[in-house]
Amino acid sequence: MAELISNSNNEDDSQFQQKRRERDRRTHDVLSQFDKQLANDTIPSSSKAESSPMLKAVIRLQSFCRKELAKKIHVQKIIQKMEEEEEREREKQRRWTLESLDLLEALEATRKLQDMASHFVQPPGRPFCRETHNY
Secondary structure, X not given: OHHHHHHHHHHHHHHHHHHHHHHHHHHHHHHHHHHHHHHOOOOOOHHHHXXXXXXXXXXXXXXXXXXXXXXXXXXXXXXXXXXXXXXXXXXXXXXXXXXXXXXXXXXXXXXXXXXXXXXXXXXXXXXXXXXXXXO
């Protein structure tokens, strides 16, 4: 019984493979014919395309592929613009961070100078008050 099922499956598989090879051969023939026409710049008119359903399907497939390629290119451009914008934002952030560090260093240097100056200018017995900047 298992052999019968196995033989039946093998026959179905071989028939399927034969039909597939035939379909692939026809598709290849149509595509090669279309490529020749493209090379000769003799694209078939719509009446010829209507007479050949396979050629019509190929033309629709090419049109679909062109549209999908255009969409993909459009999306890639959008992604590229977004990446460039992110890079600019990171650069701005880096510059702001560096400027903030420079300002902090300048503030610290100013405080040190005030402390040093307070030792020289400070009146005897009266400490310098940082909050009010007075004695």
